[in-house]
Amino acid sequence: MSERINIKGMWWKGLGVVLFLYVIVGGMMIPLKPGILSIQPGNAVNGDTVKLEVTGYNTHFLSGGDLRTWLKLDSSHFIQAFQIQATGETMCKATFAIPSSMASYTGVQPLTLILDNEVDGYSIQPNAIFLAINDSLSTGEGWDSSIDEPLHAMGQIRFPYRNILHETIRNTFFHIALWFAMFLLLLAGLWHAVMYLRQGLPQQDIQSAAYHKVAILFGLLGIATGSVWAKFTWNTFWTTDVKLNMTAVAMLIYLAYLILRNTIADEDKRARVSAGYSIFAFIALIPLVFVIPRLTDSLHPGNGGNPALGGEDLDNTLRLFFYPSILALTLLGNWMATLLIRYEKIREKMFYHS
Amino acid sequence: MKYHSKFRKFASLTGAFLAICPSLMAQQTDFLRSTGKIYSVVAVIAIVFIGIAFFLYRLDYKLTKLENQIKNEQ
Amino acid sequence: MQFTNIQSILQKELAIEFRQKFAVGGVFLFSATVVFLLYKTFNNISPREWVLLLWIIMLFTGLQAVVKSFLQEKQETWMYYYSLFDATSLLVAKLLYNLLFLIIVFLFTVLCLAIFSGFPVRDITLFSVGSGMGLLGLSVIFTFVSVMAASERASSILMSVLSLPLTLPVLLLLIKVTTVSTGLLADTAVYDDVVLLAGINSILLGSTFLLFPYVWRS
Numbered sequence: 001m002s003e004r005i006n007i008k009g010m011w012w013k014g015l016g017v018v019l020f021l022y023v024i025v026g027g028m029m030i031p032l033k034p035g036i037l038s039i040q041p042g043n044a045v046n047g048d049t050v051k052l053e054v055t056g057y058n059t060h061f062l063s064g065g066d067l068r069t070w071l072k073l074d075s076s077h078f079i080q081a082f083q084i085q086a087t088g089e090t091m092c093k094a095t096f097a098i099p100s101s102m103a104s105y106t107g108v109q110p111l112t113l114i115l116d117n118e119v120d121g122y123s124i125q126p127n128a129i130f131l132a133i134n135d136s137l138s139t140g141e142g143w144d145s146s147i148d149e150p151l152h153a154m155g156q157i158r159f160p161y162r163n164i165l166h167e168t169i170r171n172t173f174f175h176i177a178l179w180f181a182m183f184l185l186l187l188a189g190l191w192h193a194v195m196y197l198r199q200g201l202p203q204q205d206i207q208s209a210a211y212h213k214v215a216i217l218f219g220l221l222g223i224a225t226g227s228v229w230a231k232f233t234w235n236t237f238w239t240t241d242v243k244l245n246m247t248a249v250a251m252l253i254y255l256a257y258l259i260l261r262n263t264i265a266d267e268d269k270r271a272r273v274s275a276g277y278s279i280f281a282f283i284a285l286i287p288l289v290f291v292i293p294r295l296t297d298s299l300h301p302g303n304g305g306n307p308a309l310g311g312e313d314l315d316n317t318l319r320l321f322f323y324p325s326i327l328a329l330t331l332l333g334n335w336m337a338t339l340l341i342r343y344e345k346i347r348e349k350m351f352y353h354s
Numbered sequence: 355m356k357y358h359s360k361f362r363k364f365a366s367l368t369g370a371f372l373a374i375c376p377s378l379m380a381q382q383t384d385f386l387r388s389t390g391k392i393y394s395v396v397a398v399i400a401i402v403f404i405g406i407a408f409f410l411y412r413l414d415y416k417l418t419k420l421e422n423q424i425k426n427e428q
Numbered sequence: 429m430q431f432t433n434i435q436s437i438l439q440k441e442l443a444i445e446f447r448q449k450f451a452v453g454g455v456f457l458f459s460a461t462v463v464f465l466l467y468k469t470f471n472n473i474s475p476r477e478w479v480l481l482l483w484i485i486m487l488f489t490g491l492q493a494v495v496k497s498f499l500q501e502k503q504e505t506w507m508y509y510y511s512l513f514d515a516t517s518l519l520v521a522k523l524l525y526n527l528l529f530l531i532i533v534f535l536f537t538v539l540c541l542a543i544f545s546g547f548p549v550r551d552i553t554l555f556s557v558g559s560g561m562g563l564l565g566l567s568v569i570f571t572f573v574s575v576m577a578a579s580e581r582a583s584s585i586l587m588s589v590l591s592l593p594l595t596l597p598v599l600l601l602l603i604k605v606t607t608v609s610t611g612l613l614a615d616t617a618v619y620d621d622v623v624l625l626a627g628i629n630s631i632l633l634g635s636t637f638l639l640f641p642y643v644w645r646s
Contacts, residue, residue, distance in 0.1 A: 024399065167392040174398045197642045214409075221405040225398040232394040252593035260576075263586050273576045276643035280572060281594065283635045287628045288597045336409055343413065347420055 016331030023325040027173045030317070033154055034059040034120035035161030036128070037090075039113060043130040047100035052081075052129070054092050054115065057161065061086035065118030069094045070147055071128070072112040077103060077143040099142025102133050109133060114147070121154030123161065160315050164233050172318055173325040175225040179247075181329035182218035185211050185337065190282050193275040203345065205271035209261060210340035212278060214333045216254050223247060246288050253281045433513045437521035455493055459485045459537045467544040475548035475610040482537060483603055486566070487595065489533050494526050494570035495577075495584050515641040519571070523636075526567040534563060548610045554618065555609040561625040562602035568632045569594050576643055601625050 037055040044050045054069070061067055069081045069092075081094040102109075113128035162169055189211030196204035226244065227237045238244070260277055264270035462485050470477065541547075549555045573591040577583040601621055608618045 028395070165391075168394050170392075170395045171398050174395070174402055178402065197639075217405060217409055221402055224401050224405075228394060228397050228401065232391045246597075249593060249596045252596070256590050256593050259589050260586065273643055276639045277573075277576060277590065279639060280632075280635055283631055284569075284594055284597065284628075287624065287631065332406070336406070339413060343416060343420070350420065350423065 012331055013335050016328050016335060019324045019328035020332060023173050023177075023321050023328055027170050027321045027325075030157060030159055032058055032167060032169070033123070033158040033161045035123050035163075036113065036115060036125040039125065039128045041129070043132065044098060045132050045134060046098055046102050047134075049095060049097045050129070051093055051095045052113070054094060054113070056090045056092070056115070056120075056123075057166070058120075059090050059115075059123075060117065060119045061092045062089050064120050067092065067115070067117045068149070069116070070114040071096055071098070072114055073103075073105070073109065073131075073143065076145045078145075078147055079143060080147075097142075098131065101141045101143075102131075103143070106133055114151075116151045118152050120152075122151040125163075157317055157320075159317055168229060168232055169318070171225070171229045173321050175222065175229055177322060177325035177329050178218055178222045178225065180326040181333050182215050182222060184326075184330045185215035185218060185333045186282065188334075188337070189215060189278060193278045196271060196275045197279075202267070202271065202348070203341075205275065206344045206348070207337075207341055208275060208278065210337040210344065212254065212257060213340060214337045216251070216258065217336075218329070218333060219247070219251050219254065223251065250285050250288065253285065257281060433517040434521045434524070437513070437518060438525055442525070455489050455533060456536055458492070459489050459533060460540050463537065463540040463544055470545075473541075473545035475612045476607060478541060478545060478548055479603055479606045479610060482541060482606070483562075483599055485537050486530070486534055486563075487592075487599065489537070490526075490530050490566055490570055491588055491591065493529050493533065494567070494574050495587050515644050516637065518644075519575075519637065519640045523567060523571050526571050527564060530563045530567050531560075534559065548612075549606075550611040551609040554622070555606060558602060558605035558609060558622055558625065561622060561629060562598060562605075565598040565602075565625065565629045565632060566595055568629065568636055569598070572632075572636045572640070572643075575640060598625070598628060601628070 035057045037057045039055075040053040041050070067084055067086055069084055070078050071081075072078050079096055079098065081096050083095040084092060085094075086092040109131045110127040111129050111131055113125045114122060115125075116122040159169055189208050192204050192208035192211060195201075196208055223244075230244075231237050257274065257278055261270060261274050264273060463481070466477075466481055467473065473481065538547075569591055573594065574587055577587040577590060601624060605618060605621050605625065608621075
């Protein structure tokens with residue numbers, strides 16, 4: 001055994017593993033930004049003095065230095081709490097005297113709560129309480145036109161805090177990156193299918209099939225992880241969400257591809273037909289995955305006027321792990337596909353040998 | 355033969371896991387929701403890992419078959 | 429691509445169709461039976477069910493018809509075609525034939541449904557334009573898949589396995605458009621859907637023409 005064995009393409013496989021490790025460790029270790037978990041009571045009437053019980057998440061109400069809080073009606077109407085008392089690191093009671101004059105507002109208005117201290121920086125909870133307005137004066141008296149002291153900013157690297165998502169925002173690195181990796185692998189499979197139709201080399205068919213199989217596996221994992229995530233954010237395993245059902249259709253189409261490959265016995269014909277089918281299926285999917293979800297409202301970002309990846313949904317700290325995660329999963333998928341390809345090639349050689 | 359017993363072990367383990375699953379789920383939905391739902395992230399990573407492990411298992415199965423074929427030919 | 433070729437294949441298909449009256453009759457009988465069955469079960473068919481029913485019947489009768497049209501050809505007939513015509517004219521002829529057949533079945537089904545359970549469509553233009561687009565899409569998908577499934581064991585099963593998931597996007601859009609045309613759903617942007625349907629059709633058509641020569645040579 002003096003022969004030195006090299007694993008082919010060691011560097012990118014290692015890169016994939018190291019990157020994925022980085023994503024798992026970093027993605028799990030970095031804490032979330034401080035945020036507001038709940039506010040009690042949820043409504044008030046103008047002219048009241050309300051005592052709000054605020055529960056924070058990852059906050060330091062006791063040790064975080066000077067704690068201040070405001071209620072915001074719009075960008076020129078603020079009130080500061082006249083009394084605030086921290087009862088624990090994540091609990092505090094703030095008392096507001098809500099003015100009875102409400103400028104030109106009527107009906108029920110949502111108020112935004114702003115909380116600030118030196119360590120945690122500021123956190124904002126929209127729709128914190130709902131204010132029922134009874135016969136108000138239109139003078140707008142009693143409101144401050146701005147927050148006069150500067151707010152603190154959080155200096156450390158933290159993931160953003162989102163209301164329903166909480167810690168599950170970390171699933172961005174695993175669930176969403178899985179879809180991107182699947183898409184890239186499908187593209188690789190498509191490329192090999194096109195090359196097969198143009199050049200007709202048997203190995204291109206093997207490559208195309210391997211990439212498609214790994215992509216299908218990733219797609220199924222994407223559906224499974226998405227459904228777990230949905231259970232803990234939207235409280236159901238399967239929603240009527242368009243994007244979800246469209247990916248289900250896509251998966252059905254590609255599962256039919258697997259059936260097709262199993263049905264046709266003649267290798268040459270199988271290769272040609274499955275290459276043709278995979279190209280046709282991909283083309284049929286383009287309008288599906290990208291166009292149709294945009295026609296109807298969806299829970300996913302990028303729909304119903306929400307910005308797609310970008311804006312507030314994907315801040316720079318998330319990007320620090322999201323892009324490496326796509327790369328890592330693609331490299332791992334590529335590794336899996338090359339293993340399949342090598343296996344198929346050996347099998348083919350055996351077949352011709354005997 | 356050896357492979358067969360390995361498969362049985364795998365199957366029985368999976369079966370046992372699937373049998374416990376519903377009761378675990380019922381108990382632990384609240385556990386999975388605790389501390390900012392961090393355990394649902396764990397569940398997602400576990401699913402990805404199980405998927406890759408399943409792929410490896412299938413490849414192993416196919417390779418073993420191929421190895422047996424080669425052994426028989428010699 | 430020559431028009432005379434297309435014409436002669438079309439004529440041959442139609443001649444066979446008229447000779448094998450039982451097959452055509454079977455398709456019509458199928459749609460009439462299903463309509464009657466559902467009429468008796470539901471008694472009163474709501475517009476939503478009406479639309480769904482229409483397209484499910486179209487899906488299965490279309491599948492049946494197209495399976496027959498491509499799969500009835502023997503291997504030798506394919507060789508004969510191969511020596512006579514180029515791929516494109518054969519494709520065009522088959523496509524036109526399937527489209528024609530689907531349209532006739534569609535009109536028949538609509539007639540049946542109208543007799544048994546009324547005609548809930550308010551916006552006739554939208555209904556006909558949308559349905560026309562949808563039928564074109566369905567016939568393109570069926571034709572392409574039947575080429576692949578042809579000359580294969582258990583090809584009719586393979587045909588339905590391959591084509592049913594592929595038709596889903598077209599059908600989903602189609603059901604939405606026709607539901608809007610019955611006035612059940614209000615949507616001001618429904619013509620966007622029709623344009624999208626046309627877009628899907630043209631993409632599918634283009635890719636069929638591109639891929640057909642490769643897939644067909646067997």
